[in-house]
Amino acid sequence: xxxxLIIDDDEKLGKLLIxxxxxxxxxxxxxxTPSKGFELIKKIKPDLLILDVMLPxxxxxxxxxxxxxxxxxxxxxxxxxxxxxxxxxxxIVGLELGADDYLPKPFEPRELVAxxxxxxxxxxxxxSVREIKPINGLEVDMSRRxxxxxxxVLDLTTMEYELLVLFMQFPNKTFTRDELMNRLRGIDxxxxxxxxxxxxxxxRHKLKDTSxxxxxxxxxxxxxxxxVGEQI
Amino acid sequence: xxxxLIIDDDEKLGKLLIxxxxxxxxxxxxxxTPSKGFELIKKIKPDLLILDVMLPxxxxxxxxxxxxxxxxxxxxxxxxxxxxxxxxxxxIVGLELGADDYLPKPFEPRELVAxxxxxxxxxxxxxSVREIKPINGLEVDMSRRxxxxxxxVLDLTTMEYELLVLFMQFPNKTFTRDELMNRLRGIDxxxxxxxxxxxxxxxRHKLKDTSxxxxxxxxxxxxxxxxVGEQI
DNA sequence: AACAGATGAAGCAAATACTTATCATCGACG
DNA sequence: CGTCGATGATAAGTATTTGCTTCATCTGTT
Numbered sequence: 001x002x003x004x005l006i007i008d009d010d011e012k013l014g015k016l017l018i019x020x021x022x023x024x025x026x027x028x029x030x031x032x033t034p035s036k037g038f039e040l041i042k043k044i045k046p047d048l049l050i051l052d053v054m055l056p057x058x059x060x061x062x063x064x065x066x067x068x069x070x071x072x073x074x075x076x077x078x079x080x081x082x083x084x085x086x087x088x089x090x091x092i093v094g095l096e097l098g099a100d101d102y103l104p105k106p107f108e109p110r111e112l113v114a115x116x117x118x119x120x121x122x123x124x125x126x127x128s129v130r131e132i133k134p135i136n137g138l139e140v141d142m143s144r145r146x147x148x149x150x151x152x153v154l155d156l157t158t159m160e161y162e163l164l165v166l167f168m169q170f171p172n173k174t175f176t177r178d179e180l181m182n183r184l185r186g187i188d189x190x191x192x193x194x195x196x197x198x199x200x201x202x203x204r205h206k207l208k209d210t211s212x213x214x215x216x217x218x219x220x221x222x223x224x225x226x227x228v229g230e231q232i
Numbered sequence: 233x234x235x236x237l238i239i240d241d242d243e244k245l246g247k248l249l250i251x252x253x254x255x256x257x258x259x260x261x262x263x264x265t266p267s268k269g270f271e272l273i274k275k276i277k278p279d280l281l282i283l284d285v286m287l288p289x290x291x292x293x294x295x296x297x298x299x300x301x302x303x304x305x306x307x308x309x310x311x312x313x314x315x316x317x318x319x320x321x322x323x324i325v326g327l328e329l330g331a332d333d334y335l336p337k338p339f340e341p342r343e344l345v346a347x348x349x350x351x352x353x354x355x356x357x358x359x360s361v362r363e364i365k366p367i368n369g370l371e372v373d374m375s376r377r378x379x380x381x382x383x384x385v386l387d388l389t390t391m392e393y394e395l396l397v398l399f400m401q402f403p404n405k406t407f408t409r410d411e412l413m414n415r416l417r418g419i420d421x422x423x424x425x426x427x428x429x430x431x432x433x434x435x436r437h438k439l440k441d442t443s444x445x446x447x448x449x450x451x452x453x454x455x456x457x458x459x460v461g462e463q464i
Numbered sequence: 465a466a467c468a469g470a471t472g473a474a475g476c477a478a479a480t481a482c483t484t485a486t487c488a489t490c491g492a493c494g
Numbered sequence: 495c496g497t498c499g500a501t502g503a504t505a506a507g508t509a510t511t512t513g514c515t516t517c518a519t520c521t522g523t524t
Contacts (some may be wrong), residue, residue: 098495145455147400150314157511194471201472203514210472219471221521390498425503426482433484434501442483453510454481 002026002120005046007037007063009056010084017112018049020183024113034058041077043069048119049079055064078119085205135229136215138207140168143150149207159184167217171229200225234258234352239269239295240314241286249282249344256345266295273299273309280352284314302415311352364400367461368447370439372400380437391416392435399449403461406452432457 004026006014014030021028031037034057041049049067053060064079077173132140139148147154147164156164162184166175174185177196184199200217209216218226236258238246253260259454263269273281283295296311364372371380379386379396388396388453394416398407407415409428416431432449441448450458 144404145452146404159512193514198473198513203492205473222470391501426484427502429482430484430502432483437484451482 002048003029003044003046003102004050004116005031005037005040005044006050006052007034007055008050009033009053009054010052016182021113021116024116026116028032034063037063046077047097048116049077050082050116051079069145075160080115080119084158132165133225135171136166138165138216154206155208156203159199160206162198163203164207167227168224171227174224174226176224179224234280235261235276235278236280236282237261237262237272237276238282238284239261240267240284241265243282253348256348258348269295269413273459278309279380281309281311281347282314283311312347312351322464324444329413364397367400367403367459370400370448371399386438388435388438391431392438395435396439397429399457399459400403406458410454411456 002025004021006017006028008014008030009032011030011032018028018030029040029041029046034055036108040046049065051060055063060081065080067077067079076110112232132142132198137150140146141148142165145161147156147161163180166180166183204210204214204217207216214228216227220226220227234257236253238249238260240246240262241264243262243264246260246264247427250260250262261278263272272278281299284343295396296313299309299311304320364374366372370380371379373380374397377393379393395412398415412428435441436446436449437449446460450460450464
C-alpha cells in the first residue's frame with residue numbers, strides 16, 4: 001500500500017482525501033504544519049508528498065526546495081504541489097524547484113488520483129493497483145479496468161465501475177447513500193436527488209442482479225446498500 | 233552479429249571500441265550527441281546501448297529515462313551506463329532509472345566485454361525482443377516494421393505504428409489518454425488537446441476499424457481505449 | 465389493511481466525453 | 495527556399511453518461 005503524506009492546513013480536505021484515496025490502496029497521512037510534515041516524512045517514509053503552496057510557517061515552495069536540497073533518502077521523494085491559483089508562473093517555479101507535478105485548487109478527486117498514479121508510475125514501476133478478490137463469479141482486474149461476470153466481460157461506465165470497485169473492496173460493508181456519493185464524487189454533495197439509487201439500479205442491471213434475492217448488491221432498508229461477500 | 237550503439241562524445245573511445253569489439257562479433261556504432269543517438273537507435277535498432285553520463289545537450293540519465301519511458305519498441309533496450317566517477321549514488325540513480333548495468337570510467341576493455349556479454353545474455357534469456365502475436369487478422373513484424381491487415385501491408389506513420397505496437401503488446405488492457413501520451417511521447421506529456429484521439433482516429437481509419445462494433449480499438453468511455461484481443 | 469416513508473425503474477434533459485474534418489505547424493528533404 | 499507528409503490544435507457535430515423527475519412498488523408500522 002502506498003503511503004501518501006499531505007502537508008496542508010485544511011483539515012477538511014485532508015479528511016476527505018483520507019477517505020477518497022483509501023480505496024485506491026493508498027494510506028493517507030495529514031500534517032497540518034510543515035514541521036509536523038518533516039517529522040512524518042521521517043516516520044512514515046511516504047511514497048509521495050502532496051504539498052499545499054499556502055501554508056503556515058513556510059510555504060510549499062520552501063519545503064519543496066528543502067527536501068530536494070537535502071538529497072538524502074528523501075531527495076527524490078515525488079512531490080505533487082497544490083496551488084491555490086492556476087498561475088503559470090507558479091507552475092514553472094514549482095517544477096523548477098523540483099516538484100513532479102502540480103494541481104490547481106480546487107481539483108477533481110479523480111484528477112488527483114490520475115496525477116498520483118502518474119507520478120508513482122514514473123518514480124517506480126507502479127504496482128500500486130490493488131487487487132480485488134473475485135467474489136461469487138465476479139472478477140475485477142483493476143490494472144486492465146476489466147470486469148468479468150461468470151467469465152463474460154462487462155461493459156461498465158465510469159461511475160458504475162467505480163461503484164463496483166468500492167463495493168468489492170469492502171464486501172459486506174453497508175454504505176449509506178451519503179457515503180457512496182462522497183466517495184464517488186468527492187464532494188459533500190447534499191443528497192437531494194436519487195443519483196445513487198439510479199446508479200445502483202443501473203449497476204444491478206448490468207450485473208443481472210435484479211431478482212428479489214440479490215446475488216451481489218443488497219438493499220439495506222432505511223440505511224443504504226451492501227455488496228454481499230462470500231457466504232459462509 | 234550484435235549491433236551496439238555508443239552515445240559518447242569521446243571520439244577516441246568510440247574508435248577504440250569499434251576496433252576492439254569487432255573481434256567479439258559486435259558491430260559498434262558511435263553517436264557523438266544524444267540527438268544523433270536517438271536517430272541511430274531508430275535506424276540501426278541496436279541490441280545494446282552504451283551511454284556516457286557526461287554528454288552535451290542532455291546527460292545520460294536523462295536519455296536513459298527518456299528511452300525507458302518513451303517508446304514501446306525501445307523501452308526494453310538494454311543499457312549500459314558509463315560514469316566518470318564510480319560514485320555509489322550515481323550507480324543507484326542509474327539503475328533506478330532503468331540502466332541494466334554501469335561501468336566506471338576508465339575501464340578495462342575486457343571488463344566491458346564481460347559486462348556486455350552479461351547484459352546480452354540476460355536480455356536474450358528474457359526473450360526481450362517481444363514478438364507480437366497476430367490478433368484477429370492483424371500481424372506486426374517488428375523486425376521489419378511491417379504491419380499486415382488480412383494479408384495486406386499497411387502504411388503507418390511512426391506514431392501510428394508505435395501506438396499499434398503498444399496496444400498489441402497489451403491486448404485487452406485499457407489505456408488512459410495520459411498513459412498513451414506518456415508512453416508514446418515520453419515523460420510528462422501534457423494533454424492540452426485531443427492529440428491522442430486524433431491519432432487513434434487515424435489508426436482506426438487505416439485499420440478499417442470505423443464501425444460501431446470495433447474489430448480492434450474499443451473506446452472505453454470516460455477512461456480511454458482498449459485494443460481487443462482474442463474473443464472467447 | 466392502511467399509511468407514510470423508502471426504493472426501483474423508465475424516460476427525459478443536461479452535462480460530459482468522443483470523433484473527425486480541417487487547419488496550422490514543424491521538420492525532413494530535395 | 496518550397497513542398498510534402500506527419501503531427502498537433504481547434505471546433506463542430508455526435509454519442510454516451512449521468513442526474514433528476516415521476517410514478518409504481520415495496521417495507522415497516524400502526
